[in-house]
Amino acid sequence: MTSSERTDVAARTAGTFRRAWDDLAPVGRATDGGYRRFAWTREDHVLREWFAGEATARGLALTTDRAGNQWAWWGDPDDTPGVVTGSHLDSVPGGGAFDGPLGVVSGFAALDALRAKGVSPRRPLGIANFVDEEGARFGVACAGSRLITGALDADKARRLRDADGITMADALSTAGRDPRSLGKDPETLRRIASFVEMHVEQGRGLVHTGDRVGVGRMIWPHGRWRVELRGQANHAGTTPLADRRDPMLDLAAFIAHVRRAADEAGALATVGKLHVHPNGVNAIPSQVTAWLDVRAEDESAVRAVLAALQEYAPTEESWTPVTVLDADLADVVAGALHDPPRLGTGAGHDAGILAAAGIPTAMLFVRNPSGISHAPAEDADEADCLAGIDALAAVLERLLA
Known part of the structure; x- marks a missing residue:
C-alpha cells in the first residue's frame, strides 16, 4: 500500500x-x-x-x-x-x-x-x-x-x-x-x-x-461461592440486643474473616454482592446471602482461602482453573x-x-x-x-x- x-x-x-x-x-x-x-x-x-x-x-x-x-x-x-x-x-x-x-x-x-x-x-x-x-x-x-x-x-x-x-x-x-x-x-x-x-x-x-x-x-484461577447466613426476623424497635439473632453481625464477621484469609494466602477475595431478607430498615433480617469471589495466581492460594472459610459452608457457583x-x-x-x-x-x-x-x-x-x-x-x-x-x-x- x-x-x-x-x-x-x-x-x-x-x-x-x-x-x-x-x-x-x-x-x-x-x-x-x-x-x-x-x-x-x-x-x-x-x-x-x-x-x-x-x-x-x-x-x-x-x-x-x-x-x-x-x-x-x-x-x-x-x-x-x-x-x-x-x-x-x-x-x-x-x-x-x-x-x-x-x-x-x-x-x-x-x-x-x-x-x-x-x-x-x-x-x-x-x-x-x-x-x-x-x-x-x-x-x-x-x-x-x-x-x-x-x-x-x-x-x-x-x-x-x-x-x-x-x-x-x-x-x-x-x-x-x-x-x-x-x-x-x-x-x-x-x-x-x-x-x-x-x-x-x-x-x-x-x-x-x-x-x-x-x-x-x-x-x-478464580471462582465464585455463595454463603447463606440465617437468623430470626424481628422488630428493630422492640427486640433487645441480647435476644437478637441478627445475620448481619455474622456477615460482618464473615467479611473480616475473608479479608484475613486472603491476606494470609496471598490471594484476592471480595464480598461484593448481597441479598438481605426482608431488607427493611426497621426489621432485623432473617437471612443474608453473600457472594464470595476469590482469585490468585496459584490455585493453592484460592483453596487456602476456601479452607479457612469452611465453617460458613460456601457453595461453589463457578470455578475456572x-x-x-x-x-x-x-x-x-x-x-x-x-x-x-x-x-x-x-x-x-x-x-x-x-x-x-x-x-x-x-x-x-x-x-x-x-x-x-x-x-x-x-x-x-x-x-x-x-x-x-x-x-x-x-x-x-x-x-x-
Missing part, C-alpha cells in the same frame, strides 16, 4: 471506531456515568440489534448458537473452520464503557481495515458477541461460553435466578428464546479454528511498561506486534473458557491509563484503541493467510 492509501485506511478505521462508540455510548448508561447492561434485558436487546446491524451492513452472515451468542462471519466456517475475534457487550452494575465492547467494536473495525487493504483470507473470519460474560444478572460469569463448551450444565443454567427471582429460563422466554435450546454446542465449536480476544487492560501493567498493546500470557493461553498462538501475535509485553491477568474472559475447551486462544490488551475497571473511571485513550485495532488487524491477517 502507498502512504496515501495507508493514511486513508487509518482515517476510515478511526471513523468506524468513533461511530460505533457513539452508537453504544447511550445504551444502559446510569446516572453515575457507568453502565448497567444485563443479559436478556431491554438494554441487551438493543445491543444485540446493534451487533446484527453491523453484521448486515458489512454483508456478513449472522448466526446465533444454542446459548444465544452471536457470530458474524466473513466466509463459510462450515467449509473451513475460521479465525474468530470479538468479546461481549454486557456489563457489571456500574461498569465501564470499555470492558467487552472494545473487543467487539475492534473486531468490526479490524475486518474493515483488512478489506480496505484488499486482503483475501484463506479461511473465514468471525466476530463474536458472547452473552452474559459478566454474570451480573444470574451470578455465573462467562455463561454464554460456558454453556456452549459444556462447562455450565444447561439444567443448572435454566434454574439460576436474578435478584428479582426471575429464572434464566423465564428471562430467555421473555426475550423470545427457547430455554430448551441451552446446552453444549459442538457444531459452533467446530467452526472455531482459533480465537483472539482484544480487551481493555484491567490493571496498570501497560502503564508501567509504557506500551499501548500487550499480549495475554495466562488467566489466574488456571488458563495458560496457547503459546504458539501467542508467539504469532507477538511476532505480528514486534514482541510486545506479555501479561497475566486476574480477570476472567470468554477466551479462557474457550482455551479450557481446547481451542487455541490468544488475548490482546489495550492500555488503561486509570488502571480501574468494573467502574465508571475505566478508560482508554482513542489513540491506544486505534493502535489496538491496528494490532488486531495485523494478527488476524497473519492467521488468515
Whole structure:
C-alpha cells in the first residue's frame, strides 16, 4: 500500500471506531456515568440489534448458537473452520464503557481495515458477541461460553435466578428464546479454528511498561461461592440486643474473616454482592446471602482461602482453573506486534473458557491509563484503541493467510 492509501485506511478505521462508540455510548448508561447492561434485558436487546446491524451492513452472515451468542462471519466456517475475534457487550452494575465492547467494536473495525487493504483470507473470519460474560444478572460469569463448551450444565443454567427471582429460563422466554435450546454446542465449536480476544487492560501493567498493546500470557484461577447466613426476623424497635439473632453481625464477621484469609494466602477475595431478607430498615433480617469471589495466581492460594472459610459452608457457583493461553498462538501475535509485553491477568474472559475447551486462544490488551475497571473511571485513550485495532488487524491477517 502507498502512504496515501495507508493514511486513508487509518482515517476510515478511526471513523468506524468513533461511530460505533457513539452508537453504544447511550445504551444502559446510569446516572453515575457507568453502565448497567444485563443479559436478556431491554438494554441487551438493543445491543444485540446493534451487533446484527453491523453484521448486515458489512454483508456478513449472522448466526446465533444454542446459548444465544452471536457470530458474524466473513466466509463459510462450515467449509473451513475460521479465525474468530470479538468479546461481549454486557456489563457489571456500574461498569465501564470499555470492558467487552472494545473487543467487539475492534473486531468490526479490524475486518474493515483488512478489506480496505484488499486482503483475501484463506479461511473465514468471525466476530463474536458472547452473552452474559459478566454474570451480573444470574451470578455465573462467562455463561454464554460456558454453556456452549459444556462447562455450565444447561439444567443448572435454566434454574439460576436474578435478584428479582426471575429464572434464566423465564428471562430467555421473555426475550423470545427457547430455554430448551441451552446446552453444549459442538457444531459452533467446530467452526472455531482459533480465537483472539482484544480487551481493555484491567490493571496498570501497560502503564508501567509504557506500551499501548500487550499480549495475554495466562488467566489466574478464580471462582465464585455463595454463603447463606440465617437468623430470626424481628422488630428493630422492640427486640433487645441480647435476644437478637441478627445475620448481619455474622456477615460482618464473615467479611473480616475473608479479608484475613486472603491476606494470609496471598490471594484476592471480595464480598461484593448481597441479598438481605426482608431488607427493611426497621426489621432485623432473617437471612443474608453473600457472594464470595476469590482469585490468585496459584490455585493453592484460592483453596487456602476456601479452607479457612469452611465453617460458613460456601457453595461453589463457578470455578475456572488456571488458563495458560496457547503459546504458539501467542508467539504469532507477538511476532505480528514486534514482541510486545506479555501479561497475566486476574480477570476472567470468554477466551479462557474457550482455551479450557481446547481451542487455541490468544488475548490482546489495550492500555488503561486509570488502571480501574468494573467502574465508571475505566478508560482508554482513542489513540491506544486505534493502535489496538491496528494490532488486531495485523494478527488476524497473519492467521488468515
